[in-house]
Amino acid sequence: MGSRPQFSPQTLSVLAALFEQPSAWRHGYALARQTGLKSGTLYPILIRLADRGLVEACWQEEPVPGRPRRHLYRLTADGLATATAALAEAEPARAKARPGVSPRGGRGIAAPSVP
C-alpha cells in the first residue's frame, strides 16, 4: 500500500518558499507572489502549518508609518525538519513535473537544495 503524501503541492510550495530563508520573517504577500497562490489558498495553509507548530507567526514590531502592522511568518525548528524531509521526499515528483509550472497553474518555484 502506497503512503499518502503528507502535504499537498500547494503546501509544499509554501514550505519551500519559507525554507529558502529559514531564519527570515516573511510576509503573506511575498509568499503569495513567490508561490503563485491566492490569498484564499495561502492563508488557510499557513493557519494549518501554524496549528501543527511548523510555522510561527508574529506581528511586525515597527510598521511603516501610515501602514498597518504586517503579519510575519517563518519556519519553526520542527517546521524546518519537516520541510527538509517533505521536500526531499517530494523532489523526484517535482523533478518530473514541468519546470516552472505548479500543478494548479500557479507560478512554480524551484525546489531548494535540501541540505
Add this chain to the structure above:
Amino acid sequence: MSWLSRAAATAERAAVRLVPAARRDWAEAIWAEAREVPPGWQRLAWRAGGVRLIAKETQMVRRTGTLVLFASAAAAAAWGAWPKSSVSISHGAADQGDVIITLAMLAGLPLLTCRLLGPPDNRQARWLRVGSYAAILAVMSAKAVTDMFVGAVPRGGIDLRTYDVGNSNGGLPVPGTVSGGPTWGGEIIILVITASYLAVMLALTARRAKVAPATLTIGARAGLVLGLVMYAVDPLGGANTATNPWLHGSATDPLVALAWILLFSAPFVAGALAGKRCYVPDDPGQASAARSWQGLAAGLVCNGVGALTVTVLGTGTTALMLKSAWLRGWLYHGQHLTASALYGRELNASGAVVFYALICVAFPVIGLMMGPAGSGYANATGPQPDGGGPGSPPGPGRPEPIPDPPGGGQIADGDAGGLTALRSG
C-alpha cells in the same frame, strides 16, 4: 480616504469580529496585507480571498444554512399551529402563547447554551439537536390540531351529545363554535416540559458537557427503538381503547411486555455500552466518574429520544387521523364504525394526547436512574481502564481514545480536562 475606503475598512473590522478569537489574527493579517497588494483587480482578488477565509473560519455557510432551515421549519410549524380566526379568545390566546413561547425558546436557548457550555463540536450532537428541534416543532403543530378538534363543538345531533358527555365539566358550549380549548395551566406545564427537554438536550450536546459522540449515538439509537416499540404497542398513547384490538395493548401481549422491558433495559444497556467505551488511561477514580457521566448521559438521551419519538408519532397519528381516511382505515381496519362512533373515538384520542406529557416526564426519569446503573455495571465488569499497565496503548478490541477535535476554525477548548471519551466505532 474616500467614503468607500472607510466603509470597506469598517466592513473589514466587523468581519474580523465574526471570526473566533483564536483565528482573529489571521483575518486581520490578510486585511493588513491587502494594503501592500497593487490596487485594482489584484487587490480585489486578495480581499476576495480574505472574505473566503473569514467565511470558512466562521462556518458561515453552515450557520446560514442552519438559520434558513430553522426559520423555514419554524414558520411552517407556526403557520400550522397558529389558531384560526374561528376559535374562542381564550383558546386562541393559549395557542398563540404556546407557539410564540416555544419558538422563542427554540431560538434563544441555543444562544444561551453556546455562551455557557460552548457549541456542539461533533456531527452526532448536531444531528441530535436537529432531530429534537424537528420533534418539538412537529408536536407543536400536531397538538394545535388536536386542541382545535377537542374544542370544536358539533352543530347538533348525536355528535353534540357525545361531545357533551366527553366535556361534562365544560359548561354549556355553543354548538358550531370552537370554545374552551387548552387551559393556561396545562399549557404552562407543557411549556416547562418543552423547555426542560430543550435545555437538557442542548446541554448534553454542548462541547463542555464532554458527552462522547459514541454516547450520543448509542443513546439515540436505543431511544429510537424504544420509541418505535412503544408506538407499535399503542399508536394513540393513552387512548388505547380508541385503536384496533391488534394494536390495543393488553398485559399479556408480548409486544407490551417487550415495551415494558425496553423502557428499563434500553437505558441500562445504553449506559453500560457508553460506560464500556469510556476510556481514561491513568486514573481509576476519574475513569469511574467519567463512566458514570457517560452512562447517565446515555440513559437520559435514550429515554428522552424514546419519549420524543413516541410523542411525535402518537400526536402525529392522532392529528392526521382527523384528516386522513386512510389512517382511520389503518387504525380501525376490519371494523365498521358509524360516523358517530368514529367521532367518539377521534374525540377520545384527541383528548388523550395529554398522556404524552406524562410519558415525556416519566421516561427521562427512568433513563436517569437506569443509565448510571448500566455504567456502574460496566465499571464493575468491564476491562480495567489502564489495561493492566499504566500508559499502555489500547489494543485490538479495546476502546481507543478520541483524538483532539480538529482545528477547523474551532476555538481550542481550554478545559479539556483529563476525560478521554470515545468516538463510535
